[in-house]
Amino acid sequence: MRLIHLIWIGALLTTAACQQAQKSDDHADHAQSSETAAAGPVAKKEQEILAVHDSLMAEMSDLMRLKKAVSAKAAAPAANGQGTEISRRLGEADDAMMTWMNQYNGDTLGKLDQTKALDYLSDQQNKVNQVRDQMRRSMADANAFLGKQP
DSSP states (O other), X not given: OHHHHHHXXXXXXXXXXXXXXXXXXXXXXHHHHHHHHTTSHHHHHXXXXXXXXXXXXXXXXXXXXXXXXXXXXHHSGXXXXXXXXXXXXXXXXXXXXXXXXXXXXXXXXXXXXXXXXHHHHHHHHHHXXXXXXXXXXXXXXXHHHHTOOO
């Protein structure tokens, strides 16, 4: 009886292993077809946009650090109110980034034809570039106010 149970468990494990290998093969085929589809102009444009996004995300901690430093310096009596506008613009740049990220909808690209997808991505590239410029201007102004080189 014990031998029958061991054979039965062995058969189940073998079947499970074979099914897992089949799933891995299917996943590899899917990944390859995704890579092929990703080589088109829509994917290239989206990669450009996401590269700008990623570079801005890397700068967000610097933006917040600058905002804190500018706010602290602006609050000092010797500042005579200077820096308040710069701090506000840093906050607006942060808000602009969050707004852009919330409204960007890359998931729908697969549902659009190529022309509409490229139009959408061109619009999004303009928007993310505006956010980039706004962030960099406000950060440069903050560095100048703090007497630092960027």
